[in-house]
Amino acid sequence: MTRSLAVMMRSSVGAPARQYAVAAVCVVLLSGALYAFVPPVPYQSVSLLLLFAVALLSLTLDVGPVVAAATLSALIWNFFFIPPHFTLVIGQTTDIILFLTYFVIASITGVLTTRVREREHRAGELYRLTRELVEAASLDAVAAAAVRNIDRTFGVRTAVYLSSIDGEVFTMPHPSSTLVTNGRDDTVAAWVYWNERKAGRAVDILPSVRPTFYPVSGPRYPLGVVGIDTGPRERLDAATEPLLQNFIGQIASALEREQLNELTRRTAVFAESEKLYRTLFSSISHELRTPVAAIVTAAESLTGGNVTDIGGEIRIAAERLHRLVENLLDITRLESGRLAPALDWCDAGDLLRSAVLKARTVLGDRAVTTDVPPDMPLVKLDFVLMEQAFINLLVNASLYTPADAVVTLAARVESGHGVFTVSDNGPGFPESALKHLFTKFYRVPGSRAGGTGLGLSIVKGFVEAHKGTVAASNAPAGGALFTITIPTETHPTEE
């Protein structure tokens, strides 16, 4: 009957051929021994003893040999015991009934007993797998237990493929696999992973590869693939296949459990490093800012007396240092990848005016105009981040334009985007500089001292945090033109 179950029992009883031999020898020996006692023992009783022997055999042998024993013993009983002796002819009608009954009972007993044993054996295998999977405390241990149990139970070579927790798909089997695969096998395994369907030798899909691959599916997403090589057999037979499916189900839940554990561990580590980052960042920010704040405030109170010039110089230098420190902190926040804009409704006019107000001391005497249409709807932005972006653009304008330049800020909404421009009537940019302007630490060649090349890369970072874009160009009428475009919801300002 089942080849693979024969394999299961190989260790205790032996190969199929040996089983048939054992069955035949037992039946022949018992029959021979009984032959000596007939008569006085009536030949009908012999059938009971032979039946007993077949029942005993069915406790250890496979179905095939048991049926063979039943058949052989029926024939022997007929040939040697039922009169007329030494023929297969049966004289009496009662003997015919007896013979047929004997044959049927022997076969049924044999088959049923073997089936019960088989079922118990499967339950035992499944139990062992479950226990080993429960004991496995990592993804690697689950993979190893899966390979070990499938190999042992089904007599195959097994490869296990696992997708990583980050959703990266495998390229090769797990190292504990006993099946050696080639690149084609691995490609088929990946196909099985994505399509969550069996493929390989035993099925119609991609039968050209030697192993058969089974998807290991979790409740939400695929977890991996199990590949088995059945060796000389073409496939597992129909009775064993459900057991393998059962195995794969158990393996899937163990894998999912370990993935969740792993995720929990990672989250804990991440939270810890996040906390460390925040603590470090806030302590460094504090250490850098505090002395600068003290200098700025102190210098400001110096400018009242007759040391105006010196106090003023200190104040200007301190404010420059302050901007540098804030720029460095901003770029650090940006590069940490932890900057999430807090989007809220903004009045664009408010936003631009607020930036101008805060950049006023740097802008000096430059005239600044803001141009916002009266019916400009509200836009959804992070007010503080975008204000800083505009301050940086204004500081930039004040660094690269003459003291009597005019700076214009404008805002409008165009097809679901807030479009903001900052332009001046200064000298503009050399064409060669345009594409480097937003690169960190880049400064236009020949520009005067007083900048670090961070301001514009911060603008770019803040705008990109809003999923927007910033571009620099020379305005048709001359002068620098920065255009910021940010996708945004809008809300009318008239109720």
Place this chain on the structure above:
Amino acid sequence: MTSNAPILIIDDEVQMRRLLRSTLENEGYKVLLAENGTDGLRQAESARAELVILDLGLPDIDGHEVLRRLRTWAAYPVIILSARTGEQDIVAALDAGANDYLVKPFRTGELIARVRSALRIFHAASRASSVASFGGVRVDLDAHTVTKGDQPVKLTPTEFALLSLFVRNEGKVLTHAYILQQVWGPKFEGESQYTRVYVGQLRKKLEDDPNEPKFIVTESGIGYRFSAGE
């Protein structure tokens, strides 16, 4: 304006404490210094301070916690000191009962103006007048009338409610959440577009130049401050 009650400064940075003290003493205020939250709370309880300047980043007790404990018994003004990127901290502190804030580095003039304004509001709280004037605008809170120059200004009930909230809290910074809660009620929490839209409308009706608002001033990332002018 000077008074006998001292100003308590709670800041862990010795230089900041000294700067604040010399600036305020020059203006005639008496000053007490505390270098941490525990000491600050103890001094606040033993001495009858009339204003507290509180740094949010203290080494022992979090500034927000100091504020919370102060507010369980003290009604006098609290001005918060914070770094530039601390808007969320400022909003939380304002919503927890702080009266005003200063972002470091601040100008000494700014500090003095905030202290004066906070004390003036605190002492004036009892004599609430129903009529307020600013620029050419006159608001009668009882009669629900507003005039600009000699012309009556027509306001919707919501606009009037918003304007009277500003007028009653002159000089004080009001967070977006507080304004929403006071004018529109708790159900409108999160509907932040309303404050922007209605502030815009009030500016159009009341400001001389709505593009250069002088009375309803925007506080970046925090809210608005109503100022009746110099």
